[in-house]
Amino acid sequence: TQLLEQSPQFLSIQEGENLTVYCNSSSVFSSLQWYRQEPGEGPVLLVTVVTGGEVKKLKRLTFQFGDARKDSSLHITAAQPGDTGLYLCAGQLLSGKLIFGQGTTLQVKP
């Protein structure tokens, strides 16, 4: 069974703090995606990383793909209340199958 473990599952922080969400697996991925989902809506793609060691930045969000392409992290600098939501990672296995992590619920308090 291919699993994608996300941690932590819940995170509640104050505005201005930094945080990191991790996505880990024993499987190798050809690509890894991060999504953000707000209540009552579908997930929205934030970024796709495809190369081992790749780092992508999206304003205050930094995404990294592990060198071995088995793990990824999402780092948010100076979190804002607008960052509140559910963050999902999804990895595309070498077979083409896409699997999702369990999600990290982030609450940023003003």
Place this chain on the structure above:
Amino acid sequence: NAGVTQTPKFQVLKTGQSMTLQCAQDMNHEYMSWYRQDPGMGLRLIHYSVGAGITDQGEVPNGYNVSRSTTEDFPLRLLSAAPSQTSVYFCASSYSLPGGTDTQYFGPGTRLTVL
């Protein structure tokens, strides 16, 4: 562009009832997928389609049927609803295989409760 639309937004069924969840996209995407989302379990693939007339099973297909008669529409049918099918259902579409460099677009979801 409306993107991916889903109806209904909410539905309550009794055990044993059948219903169809509607999904449509206006982006001319070949790939369409149905997922269910349950607390602590992320998104799990139910069925998917790589083009009109072609469908295949995903990770959790039991109790669900799909068809793809047009590029735009991909309905999901629950044949005999069970409480275990209580979930939020998302339809998604993309130009190519989800997870690659193309963006997969999700609909707003249908929240289904089976009593």
